[in-house]
Amino acid sequence: MTDPIAGPVQPTSFATAALRPLSLNDAVFAPESFLGVWQRRNATRSLPYCISQLDASGALDNLRRVIGEADGDYQNMWFADSDVYKTLEAAAWQLGRTPDDAQLLAFVDSTGALLAKAQGEDGYLNSYLTVVAPEKRWQKLHWSHELYCAGHLIQAAVAAARAGVGAELVTVARRFADLIVERFSTVDDIDGHPQIETALVELYRVTGHEPYLDMAKRFIDLRGHGLLDGGRFGSAYLQDHVPVRQAETVAGHVVRQLYLLAGMVDVAVESHDSDLLEAAKRLWDDAFGAKTYITGAQGSRHRDEAFGDTYELPSDRAYGETCAAIASFQWNWRMLLAMGDSKYADEMECALYNVIAGSTALDGTHFFYSNTLHLRTGHDGSHEDAPSQRLPWYSCACCPPNLARLLASLSGHTATTDHSGLQIHLYTAGELNTTVDGSPVHVAIRTDYPWDGRVELTVTTQAPLTLALRIPGWAADAQLDGEPVDTNDGYVRLQRDWSAGVTVTLDLPMPARIVRPHPRIDAVRGCVAVTRGPLVYAVEQSDLPEDVVLEDVRIGPAAPITAGNLPDIPVSLIVGGSIEQSTSDALYSGHAESHGEPSELVAIPYFLWGNRKPGPMRVWIPVRTAGV
Amino acid sequence: MTDPIAGPVQPTSFATAALRPLSLNDAVFAPESFLGVWQRRNATRSLPYCISQLDASGALDNLRRVIGEADGDYQNMWFADSDVYKTLEAAAWQLGRTPDDAQLLAFVDSTGALLAKAQGEDGYLNSYLTVVAPEKRWQKLHWSHELYCAGHLIQAAVAAARAGVGAELVTVARRFADLIVERFSTVDDIDGHPQIETALVELYRVTGHEPYLDMAKRFIDLRGHGLLDGGRFGSAYLQDHVPVRQAETVAGHVVRQLYLLAGMVDVAVESHDSDLLEAAKRLWDDAFGAKTYITGAQGSRHRDEAFGDTYELPSDRAYGETCAAIASFQWNWRMLLAMGDSKYADEMECALYNVIAGSTALDGTHFFYSNTLHLRTGHDGSHEDAPSQRLPWYSCACCPPNLARLLASLSGHTATTDHSGLQIHLYTAGELNTTVDGSPVHVAIRTDYPWDGRVELTVTTQAPLTLALRIPGWAADAQLDGEPVDTNDGYVRLQRDWSAGVTVTLDLPMPARIVRPHPRIDAVRGCVAVTRGPLVYAVEQSDLPEDVVLEDVRIGPAAPITAGNLPDIPVSLIVGGSIEQSTSDALYSGHAESHGEPSELVAIPYFLWGNRKPGPMRVWIPVRTAGV
Known part of the structure; x- marks a missing residue:
C-alpha cells in the first residue's frame, strides 16, 4: 500500500510533464488564511452538519433496514447510500489531519461497522436495491446508481486507507470491488452514472491490485455502444452516446461527463494510454473553450442538468451544479498531474474561488445546488433548483457532502513534486x-x-x-x-x-480588471464582468437604492475602478456606471431608447453574494449606452 | 342549443366592448389565400396524418382495450385519449365546412361508437385509468389528466354539435360531464392540468345547462389552495400556487397557465364576473409585457415547460411549445370577445403567422413541439424537445392534433359582430x-x-x-x-x-422594419430583428457561405433593406451587414475585439425556416460593431 493522496502517478511517455501529488499532511494551511478558515469551517460546521443530516434524511436508517435495525419504508433518493459514503470520505480526510477528533472517529467506526453488517455474504452492498427491489440487482444499471454508489464507497475507503482510519471500511469496499470485478469482467454492462471508474483506479493505487485498473478501463471502453436505454433523457445523459475515444465534445449530464473524464485520465495515466488522454484533452478544449462560465461553473441547462451547445452560456439560467464544479476541479487536478500545464491549475483556482466558494453560505450550513450568475429582479425562487438563496438541504443532497470531502482533502491539491x-x-x-x-x-x-x-x-x-x-x-x-x-x-x-x-x-499584481466575453456568447453580449486576481465580482441589489431595478444598471468600462469599504467584505470595488431606463414599456419596438443617470456601482466578490440579505445579483453588467 | 362557434357571448356590464363570434360557416377563406392554402393543407394532409397516427401510436387501441377489442398492454402516454379527442374535434370542425367528406365522417362515427362502448355505465371514460389502474380513478388528479382528457372529449363534442355531426359523441360527453358535476360539486379536487374549465363553459353554451358553468367556476376557484402535491415540480407547475383572483404574474407550465386563463375568461364572461376578468387582464399585461417572444411564442424554459422570470427570454433555449401558442391564440380570442381591444387580435395575428405557422413543415406532416428562435451552429439536435428540424411525431404528441383543430376552426376567428x-x-x-x-x-x-x-x-x-x-x-x-x-x-x-x-x-404599408428589444431582455441585448407586416424574419445558414458561422453574422441596422428573390419564398429580404470574427479564441479576455467584412444578409420569414434544408437559424441578429 502506498500513501500519497492520489497515489503514485507514474511518469508516462506521452506526458510532457507528470507530477506527483503530496502525501496527506504535506501541505498545511495557515489557520487564518482564506483556505485555512474555509477548511476549518468545513470541519467544524459543514461536516458535522452533513453527518447530522444522514440521520435526519433517513440515509443511515436505510442501511439499518438492510439488517432489520430500523423500521419503516426506504427513505430518500434511491442513491442515498452515496450521501453516507461521501460524508465518510470527508470524515476520513479530516481525521487524517485531526486524528484525535473522537466524534469523527466514532462516526467512521460505527458507520463502517454498520456497512460491514449490511454487506451481503457475496460482498454486495446497496440499501435501496436490497430493501426495495432485491430482484432487480444489476438489472437496471441505466438508472439504479449501484456502481455509482459503489464508487463512492470505494473512494471513502481509499481516503480511510490513506488517513489510517476505518480499517473495516477498506475491507467492505474491497469485498464489494472484488464482486464487481467478478461479475462485470464478463458481462457487458455499465452504470448510467459514471463514478466507479476513478474509484477503481484509486483502489488500484492503494492496493496495487491490477484487476481494479483493468475493470475501470473496461467500464470506460464499454461506453458509447448503446448498452443503456436513456428513454426521453437520451443516451448523452447517461454518457452512452459515443465511444469515449471518439468523442469530440462534452455533452449530456455535466457531473456524469466530468466524473467519466476524471476516470478516463486516471486510467490513461496508470495504463499509459495516450489515446485516452488525447480524448480527454480534446474534450477539455471543448469544455473550457466554449462551455464554461466565467465563475468556473459548467452546465448551461436546468433541463437534464446538462452542458449546452457551443457558446450557450445563459447567466440567469446557468445550472452550474456545485457537484459539477467539484468534478471539474477533480478532472483538472488529474489533467494537471498528467500534463503539468498551468492552464489546468488556472481552472482549478477559478472554480475554487468562485463557484465552489460561493456554493456554501458563510455559516457553513446553507448551500446552493445550482449556481446562477444572474438572479433576476422578481425571480420566482420557489423552485428548489433555482432558489433565491442558499437552502439548508436538498431533496437530492449530492452537493453538501461532496463539498465536505473536497474541502477536507483540499490541502493536498495545492502543490506537487516531480x-x-x-x-x-x-x-x-x-x-x-x-x-x-x-x-x-x-x-x-x-x-x-x-x-x-x-x-x-x-x-x-x-x-x-x-x-x-x-x-x-x-x-x-x-x-x-x-x-x-x-x-x-x-x-x-x-x-x-x-x-x-x-x-x-x-x-502577482491584482488590479481590478474589465473582462469581455467571446462575441459568440450571445447571452452576455454588450456586457462586461469585473474581476480582481482569481475572483469574479458581482453587483448585488443590496448595494443599490431600493427603487433601482438591477437590470437597469449599466457600467462604464473605461471608468477607473476604486476600492470600496463595505464592512465584512475584504475587498469591495466601486465602478463608474449609470442607471438607464427604457423610454418605452413595449417589449419590442422600432425605437427603443434609454436615458440614464450616472451612478457609482458597488461590486463584491461573487462568492460572497447572498450572505447579507437575499436579492437580485448579476455578474455580467451591460455596458452603458445612453449619454455616452 | 345555439350554433355559433363560441356560442352567444353576452355583452357584460364590465366589458368596454363585447363581441360575438361568427357562426361556423360565416367566414370562408379564398382557396388561394395564405390561410386558405394552409387550412386546406391541414384538411388534406395534417388531419388525415393525425388520424393515421391514432392507430400507429396505439391511442385508439387503448380505448379498444377497455372493451376487450384489442390485446396487449396500454400504449403511449397516460393521457393519450386526448390525442383522440383533439383529432375528433378537428374532424368535426372540418366536417362543418366539408360535410360530404366520407372518410372524416366515418372516422367521427366509428370513433364516437367506440367511445360510447368504452364509456362506463356511470359515464366515466378514460382508457388509462380503466385499463391500467381502475382503483386509482379520481385518486391521482394532480397527475392523472382525467379531467384534462374529459375536457378535450367535451370540446370535441361541442365542435360536433356545432358542425351537426357525431350525435353519439355529444351524448357520451354529456354523460361524462354529468358524472363530473355529480362528483366534483361536493368534493374539493382539481386536475393538475387545466382544460376542463373552458370545455365545461363551452358545453354550457351549446346546452344552456347551468351546472356546467357552475362546475367550471368552482374548478377555477378551487385552485391555489394547496389541493395538489406538485412534488419536485412545485405547485406552480400544476397551477395550484395562488388563488387565480390574486395572481399577479403568469407562472409555471405555460400550456396549463394559458388553458386556465382561457377558462377564466369564459367563466368571467358568462357569469359577469368582473373580478375574474380583471385577474386575466393583469396576467395578460404580465405575459405580453415581459414574457413573450417576438414570434408570439411563450415558455422560456425547457425545464418544466415553463414561463421564465420577467424579461427572461433566451432565443436559443426558447421552449415556445406549439400548444402554448395555440393556447395563447385561444386566450387572446376570448379576451378580444370580452374586451374588444385590438391588442388581443394583434397577439393572435403574431402567434398565428410566426410560431404557429412555423410549427408545421410545408409538407403538413412534420412538426415542431418546441419552437426555438435560434438554432446554434453545432447544435446537438438529438433531444426530442430541441430537435434540429421538424419531426414526424412525438412521444408526447399533444401538438399535431392541437394544430389540426385550430386550423380546422380558424375561419371563425377572423371577424366578430356586435x-x-x-x-x-x-x-x-x-x-x-x-x-x-x-x-x-x-x-x-x-x-x-x-x-x-x-x-x-x-x-x-x-x-x-x-x-x-x-x-x-x-x-x-x-x-x-x-x-x-x-x-x-x-x-x-x-x-x-x-x-x-x-x-x-x-x-397597411409593409416596409421591412428593424425592431429592438426592451433593454431588460438580456438574452438579445445588442441585437435587432427584422419584421415586415405581421411576419418576423430570420437568417438561415442555408443562405450563408458554408464557411461562415451564423453566430459571426452582424447587421447594420441603418442600412436600407431591399427585396430578395429567393425561389419559393414569396418575400425575402436583403439586409446590409457583416461577418465579424473575434481576434481571440479565449472565452473571456480583457481585450476581445472583432474584425469584420461587409456582407449582404438574406432574411426569410421565420415560419418558413428549416423547410429547405436543416441548419442553424436565428431571429435576433447582433448589431455590427467592428468597422463602424
Whole structure:
C-alpha cells in the first residue's frame, strides 16, 4: 500500500510533464488564511452538519433496514447510500489531519461497522436495491446508481486507507470491488452514472491490485455502444452516446461527463494510454473553450442538468451544479498531474474561488445546488433548483457532502513534486513539508491570497531543487524579487542550490480588471464582468437604492475602478456606471431608447453574494449606452 | 342549443366592448389565400396524418382495450385519449365546412361508437385509468389528466354539435360531464392540468345547462389552495400556487397557465364576473409585457415547460411549445370577445403567422413541439424537445392534433359582430356572410395578406352598419381609400348606410422594419430583428457561405433593406451587414475585439425556416460593431 493522496502517478511517455501529488499532511494551511478558515469551517460546521443530516434524511436508517435495525419504508433518493459514503470520505480526510477528533472517529467506526453488517455474504452492498427491489440487482444499471454508489464507497475507503482510519471500511469496499470485478469482467454492462471508474483506479493505487485498473478501463471502453436505454433523457445523459475515444465534445449530464473524464485520465495515466488522454484533452478544449462560465461553473441547462451547445452560456439560467464544479476541479487536478500545464491549475483556482466558494453560505450550513450568475429582479425562487438563496438541504443532497470531502482533502491539491522539484499551483499562507527525490523539502508561505497577490516563500532546504511557481493566466506583470518573470508554460522555475532560510517574493499584481466575453456568447453580449486576481465580482441589489431595478444598471468600462469599504467584505470595488431606463414599456419596438443617470456601482466578490440579505445579483453588467 | 362557434357571448356590464363570434360557416377563406392554402393543407394532409397516427401510436387501441377489442398492454402516454379527442374535434370542425367528406365522417362515427362502448355505465371514460389502474380513478388528479382528457372529449363534442355531426359523441360527453358535476360539486379536487374549465363553459353554451358553468367556476376557484402535491415540480407547475383572483404574474407550465386563463375568461364572461376578468387582464399585461417572444411564442424554459422570470427570454433555449401558442391564440380570442381591444387580435395575428405557422413543415406532416428562435451552429439536435428540424411525431404528441383543430376552426376567428356592426380582425382573401342585428351582411375581401397590406373590401349590404377594421399595432401610416386613418383603439370604424357593391380599400404599408428589444431582455441585448407586416424574419445558414458561422453574422441596422428573390419564398429580404470574427479564441479576455467584412444578409420569414434544408437559424441578429 502506498500513501500519497492520489497515489503514485507514474511518469508516462506521452506526458510532457507528470507530477506527483503530496502525501496527506504535506501541505498545511495557515489557520487564518482564506483556505485555512474555509477548511476549518468545513470541519467544524459543514461536516458535522452533513453527518447530522444522514440521520435526519433517513440515509443511515436505510442501511439499518438492510439488517432489520430500523423500521419503516426506504427513505430518500434511491442513491442515498452515496450521501453516507461521501460524508465518510470527508470524515476520513479530516481525521487524517485531526486524528484525535473522537466524534469523527466514532462516526467512521460505527458507520463502517454498520456497512460491514449490511454487506451481503457475496460482498454486495446497496440499501435501496436490497430493501426495495432485491430482484432487480444489476438489472437496471441505466438508472439504479449501484456502481455509482459503489464508487463512492470505494473512494471513502481509499481516503480511510490513506488517513489510517476505518480499517473495516477498506475491507467492505474491497469485498464489494472484488464482486464487481467478478461479475462485470464478463458481462457487458455499465452504470448510467459514471463514478466507479476513478474509484477503481484509486483502489488500484492503494492496493496495487491490477484487476481494479483493468475493470475501470473496461467500464470506460464499454461506453458509447448503446448498452443503456436513456428513454426521453437520451443516451448523452447517461454518457452512452459515443465511444469515449471518439468523442469530440462534452455533452449530456455535466457531473456524469466530468466524473467519466476524471476516470478516463486516471486510467490513461496508470495504463499509459495516450489515446485516452488525447480524448480527454480534446474534450477539455471543448469544455473550457466554449462551455464554461466565467465563475468556473459548467452546465448551461436546468433541463437534464446538462452542458449546452457551443457558446450557450445563459447567466440567469446557468445550472452550474456545485457537484459539477467539484468534478471539474477533480478532472483538472488529474489533467494537471498528467500534463503539468498551468492552464489546468488556472481552472482549478477559478472554480475554487468562485463557484465552489460561493456554493456554501458563510455559516457553513446553507448551500446552493445550482449556481446562477444572474438572479433576476422578481425571480420566482420557489423552485428548489433555482432558489433565491442558499437552502439548508436538498431533496437530492449530492452537493453538501461532496463539498465536505473536497474541502477536507483540499490541502493536498495545492502543490506537487516531480523527480527534481516542487511545483506550487495554488497559493495560500501555510507550510509545505515534503520530499523531493528522497530529500526533505520545507517551504513556509506568507500571503494574503486571494485578496493580495504578494506571496513570500521561505525555503529551508539545503539542496538543489527546482521550485516552480505558477503564474496564473489572469496575472499580468508578475514579478519575482522585483524582476519581471519569464514564463513560457505558466510557471516560473527557480532551479537553485538552495540554502536554508532563503526567501523569494512573488508579486502577482491584482488590479481590478474589465473582462469581455467571446462575441459568440450571445447571452452576455454588450456586457462586461469585473474581476480582481482569481475572483469574479458581482453587483448585488443590496448595494443599490431600493427603487433601482438591477437590470437597469449599466457600467462604464473605461471608468477607473476604486476600492470600496463595505464592512465584512475584504475587498469591495466601486465602478463608474449609470442607471438607464427604457423610454418605452413595449417589449419590442422600432425605437427603443434609454436615458440614464450616472451612478457609482458597488461590486463584491461573487462568492460572497447572498450572505447579507437575499436579492437580485448579476455578474455580467451591460455596458452603458445612453449619454455616452 | 345555439350554433355559433363560441356560442352567444353576452355583452357584460364590465366589458368596454363585447363581441360575438361568427357562426361556423360565416367566414370562408379564398382557396388561394395564405390561410386558405394552409387550412386546406391541414384538411388534406395534417388531419388525415393525425388520424393515421391514432392507430400507429396505439391511442385508439387503448380505448379498444377497455372493451376487450384489442390485446396487449396500454400504449403511449397516460393521457393519450386526448390525442383522440383533439383529432375528433378537428374532424368535426372540418366536417362543418366539408360535410360530404366520407372518410372524416366515418372516422367521427366509428370513433364516437367506440367511445360510447368504452364509456362506463356511470359515464366515466378514460382508457388509462380503466385499463391500467381502475382503483386509482379520481385518486391521482394532480397527475392523472382525467379531467384534462374529459375536457378535450367535451370540446370535441361541442365542435360536433356545432358542425351537426357525431350525435353519439355529444351524448357520451354529456354523460361524462354529468358524472363530473355529480362528483366534483361536493368534493374539493382539481386536475393538475387545466382544460376542463373552458370545455365545461363551452358545453354550457351549446346546452344552456347551468351546472356546467357552475362546475367550471368552482374548478377555477378551487385552485391555489394547496389541493395538489406538485412534488419536485412545485405547485406552480400544476397551477395550484395562488388563488387565480390574486395572481399577479403568469407562472409555471405555460400550456396549463394559458388553458386556465382561457377558462377564466369564459367563466368571467358568462357569469359577469368582473373580478375574474380583471385577474386575466393583469396576467395578460404580465405575459405580453415581459414574457413573450417576438414570434408570439411563450415558455422560456425547457425545464418544466415553463414561463421564465420577467424579461427572461433566451432565443436559443426558447421552449415556445406549439400548444402554448395555440393556447395563447385561444386566450387572446376570448379576451378580444370580452374586451374588444385590438391588442388581443394583434397577439393572435403574431402567434398565428410566426410560431404557429412555423410549427408545421410545408409538407403538413412534420412538426415542431418546441419552437426555438435560434438554432446554434453545432447544435446537438438529438433531444426530442430541441430537435434540429421538424419531426414526424412525438412521444408526447399533444401538438399535431392541437394544430389540426385550430386550423380546422380558424375561419371563425377572423371577424366578430356586435349589435350594430361587423369587426374584421384578421385579414385574408375570402368572404364574410353573416347577420348583424338580424340583417344579412356580406363582405367580399381581396388581399394578398400577409405578403401585401392592401385589403379591398366590397360590402353588398343595403343597411346601416358599422364596419370596424383592425389597424395592426405594427402598421404605421395606414390609409383608407387614400386618406390617413384615425384610430384611438386600433380599429377604424366606418359607420355608414351602405349601398350594395361599395368597395373600400385599406392600405397597411409593409416596409421591412428593424425592431429592438426592451433593454431588460438580456438574452438579445445588442441585437435587432427584422419584421415586415405581421411576419418576423430570420437568417438561415442555408443562405450563408458554408464557411461562415451564423453566430459571426452582424447587421447594420441603418442600412436600407431591399427585396430578395429567393425561389419559393414569396418575400425575402436583403439586409446590409457583416461577418465579424473575434481576434481571440479565449472565452473571456480583457481585450476581445472583432474584425469584420461587409456582407449582404438574406432574411426569410421565420415560419418558413428549416423547410429547405436543416441548419442553424436565428431571429435576433447582433448589431455590427467592428468597422463602424
